[in-house]
Amino acid sequence: MKEGFNRADYLALPEVQGFTKYLAGLIKDQNNFSHKYVNRRSKRVFSFSSLDDALNQYSWPEGKNDYKKTELVLADLRSQLRLSLAQRDEAMALAACLSVFRWGGVYAHNGPWLINYASTHSVLELLEIASSELTSETVNTKLFSRDQLRMNAAFTKVYSLIIDDFLIYDSRVAAALCMIIVRYLEAEGHQALPVALNLYTMPAKEGPNAASPKNRDPNTKRFVFSKMHAREDCHALSNVKANILVSEALGVDGFAGYPRSSSVRAVEAALFMVGYDLGLR
Secondary structure, three states, X not given: OOOOEEHHHHHOOHHHHXXXXXXXXXXXXOXXXXXXXXXXXXXXXXXXXXXHHHHHOOOOOOOOOOHHHHHHHHHHHHHHHHHHHHOXXXXXXXXXXXXXXXXXXXXXXXXXXXXXXXXXXXXXXHHXXXXXXXXXXXXOHHHEOOOOEOOOOOHHHHHHHHOOOOOOOXXXXXXXXXXXXXXXXXXXXXXXXXXXXXXXXXXXOOOOOOOOOOOOOOOOOOOOOOEOOOOHHHHHHHHHHHHHHHHHHHOOOOEOOEOHHHHHHHHHHHHHHHOOOOOEO
């Protein structure tokens, strides 16, 4: 039997079932939700009264494309990636990945790494093996490392465009989802963070001497989440867990007027907006 993280076993855990029910309420706007913060660059105060509201205020790059425009950008990138796989075109696959990195603001380090990798290895094989593993019933997250299959804030964006119903797991999505987990645990009177809901978190990408650093730390005295520390197997595990939690919470329903087939991405975009900063809680 293959060793690793098993989806069915995870879904059977009572704490996972409890949280997905709670998250479903937020997605359907049946549970109260509010959050606000000050954007460090624009000084604008963002205030959200629901996840739907957060999606309506989506913007990426910051201050430019709304969610509708971003959908068009991602549809083109998705088409390029999937066409490269279908046509077995190494050059197209590399170019598409680099375009995704540029769109996501994660080209530095990741772009040069992949260009160097492509000079001696198959980008197509990397994408295919990683995508296959991430969608397995039992996922061997130990295969993900800097020397094997990649998984970080850059590659999660690529995989999200290759795999159906697969969300991007970056520092903003992690912060928002973990903050919601904390709210659920507090509402239910839990005294400690269940291992099943312990998702790995990441700090914001900014200089060490930032005048007003963004807070993406969801920890409280009772509930302390593990730090990622660039461990790619941990990133893979948290990405798969987050994907299961959001997918299960959605069930067969859509979100914010979007069909179920594109609603995981829409929920991810709402979480992305919420997780910019957790400071004003």
